[in-house]
Amino acid sequence: MTGALDAVGPAPEAARRYREQGWWRDTTFSDSLRCAARQEPKSTALLTWRRRENRLVRLSFAELDLRADAVAEALRGLGVRRGEVVACRLPSWWETAVLMVACLRAGAVVAPLPLLFGPYETERALATTGAVACAVPDEWGGVPHARVLAEQASRLPRLRHRIIIGDASDTGGVSLRASFNGERVAAERGEPLGPDAVCALLFSSGTTGRSHIVAHSSNTLLAGLDDRAQTLGSDGRVCATTGGLNYSSGLRQLMRILELRVPALYSDCRDPGRWLDLIADTGVTDVRTSPRKLRTLTDEQRRRPRDLSRLRVVHSLAGPLPPVLLTAVQETLCPVVLNTWGMTETSSLISTGPADPAHWAGHSIGLPHICAQTRLLPETETDAETQTKASAGSRPRAEAGVGAAAERSGEVLRLWVRGPQVCLATLDRDTGRVLWSPAHDDGWLDTGDLVSHDGSGGLRFVGRVAERIGDRWxxxxxxxxxxxxxxxxxxxxVLVPWTDPDGHEVPCAIVISTTLPHLPALRAHLRARYGFHESYLPVRVARVDAFPLTELGKVRRRVLADRLRTTQ
Known part of the structure; x- marks a missing residue:
């Protein structure tokens, strides 16, 4: 993939414009860390909970900076060269953050691999990216990751080094323990990656469509940090994200640590009780999590309340926020809840704001941030000529017929985005071939998401094209x-597609409930309370004990639908 990445980069004119507008810079997040380590060396940068050791690890900016330098030198000592890919398949440990900064300093491209990946998916990702090194834990979650990687190595000719966090003696891997603890070694001087170079390869979740690889630079990752929530102030802030460092939300949280000098909390434990204990004990002020994680947190807080008085804002990410869940969060966790839209290819670039009415996050995803542009096309429209642009704080303005009329009619529209926070490219997960870059469609990226106007100048999330149900309506x-x-x-x-006896695609409801709902009563409830069109009503209902989830808390809908088909 190294050859393909050499051709990936921003258009010179766009890069110039983004710099003039102040969204892009000539420094990287590595430079931000150096500055913070120099000016605030003892301030806490990172807090990571380690389940196996039952302890919270704190790193200051100076400690993070020193260890990143040491690991960068170790990578160069292993022969990692500029532009080569280093994969990282680790929990949300401090070593993960250190390695990500170290790769940038060593000139390597980091490829975080979700722990949700099984052996087959991991091997495929390592082969496609051409990773020359891969970091894994010796064992985690009952899986012997070091042994699995050792078995795969013979089929991965480009994989020269297996970096093991933990015991590396049994599998022939490299430990780098001393380097991760800050011990410097003599190494050939390397050239760090610049702000416009590809520095990270992220894997889209693939929950609703085919997963692909997303190429980001330091600038595209940093551009989206100035969101509407910053109006809440930064004094005394401590941020927490339940999304792992191997996902875009976790990686961007690392950017906030370095750029805004706000400590951030991570945990390798999914247990909601542990998360609430950590949020209370560390004085977390900002939480970023998914709606389904919020549901488990509210249930646990009701069961055993913690002191969450320092919590100022909850950001709901990675999915629509049901109004009933919004009310539960406001009652049990925090009264200020922001609904935020984003994706792996972009930052969180549309959100409600702290000045919006309390109920608004359950109705709207809000306004685009000031650096973002949006284009709204009819759901079936593919012609890039019709567009609507919007900027934060202003009503979307129709430029070619989609706008006021659509807002009045509630028309479903397909969302496209453009701006300094959009990735440099998306690539095929099997071949590494470039699927999209800013050179396509004048920089417009088709998100695949469906929205409508919210009635107050912002947008409502309707669904995803890959999740759409109904061949007639x-x-x-x-x-x-x-x-x-x-x-x-x-x-x-969740709603999944089902095929009726006539061959039409109709909705099936899969629920987590105490008992299996009576389908006629359920349909009558939806019809009477919401006045839904007959085609919206589920024709089948099934009950499960739990949904298959990604590490971000998104439902793996295809897995769920496949299970349903095999048990009919």
Whole structure:
């Protein structure tokens, strides 16, 4: 993939414009760390909970800076050269953050691999990216990661080094323990990656469509940090994200640590009780998490309340926020809840704001941030000529017929985005071939998400093109799922496509509930309370104990639908 990455980069004119506008810079997040280590060496940068050791590890800016330098030298000592890929398949440990900065300083491209990946997916990702090194734990979550990687190595000719966090003696890997603890070694001087170079290869979740690889630079990662929530102030802030460092939300949280000098909390434990204990004990002020994680947190807080008085804001990411869940979060965790839209290819670039009405996050995803541009096309439209642009704080302005009329009619529109926070390219997960770059469509990226106007100048999330249900009538998946949560006994619900006897695609509700809901009563509830069109109503309902989830808390809908088909 190294050859393909050499051709990936921003258009010179766009790079110049983004610098003039102040969104891009001539420094990287590595430079931000150096500055923080010099000016605030003893201030806490990182807090990571280590489940196996049952302890919280704190690193200051100076400690993080020193260890990143030492690991960068160790990588160069292993022969890692500029532009080569170093894969990272680690939990949210401090070593993960150190390695990510170290790769930038060594001139390497980091490729975080989700722990959700099984051996097959991991091997495929290592082969496609051409990773020359891969860091894994010796064992974690009951999986002998070091042994699995050792077995795969013979089929990965480009993989020269296996870096093991923990015991490396049994599998022939490299430890680098001393370097991770800050011990410097003599190494050939390398050239760090610049702000416009590809520095990270992220894997999209693939929950609703085919997963692909997303190429980001330091500038595209940093550009989206100035979101609307910054109006809440920065004094005394401590941020927490439940998304792992191997995902875009966790990586961007690392950027906040270095750029805004705000300590951040991570944990390798998913248990909601542990998370609430950590949030209370460390004085977390800002939490970034998924709606489904919020549901488990509210349930746990009701079971055993903690002191969350320092919590100022909850950011709901990675999915629509049902109104009933919003109310539960406001009652149990924090009254200020922001609904934020984003994706691996972009930052979180659309959100509600702290000045919005309290209920608004359950209705809208808000306004685009000031650096973002959006284009709204009819759901079936593919012609890039029709567009609507929007900027933060202003009503979207129709430029070619989609706008006021669509807002009045509630028309479903397809969302495209453009701006300094959009990635440099997306690549095929099997071949590494470039699928999209800013050179395509004048920099416009088709998100695959469906939205409508929220009635106050912002946007409502309707669903995803890959999740759309209905071959005769488009079903608003998010609205129906939210409505299902108001039926007695249903704790969570998703809608998946089902084929009726006539061969038409119709909705099936899969629910987590105490008992299996009576389908006629459920349909009557949705019809009476919400006035849904007959085609929106589930024709089948199935009950499960739990949904298969990604590490970000997104439902793996295809897995769920496949299970349903095999058990019919």
């Amino acid at each position: 488009l079903i608003p998946v998010a609205d129906v799922e939210h409505a299902l949560l108001t039926y007695p006994g249903i704790r969570d619900a």
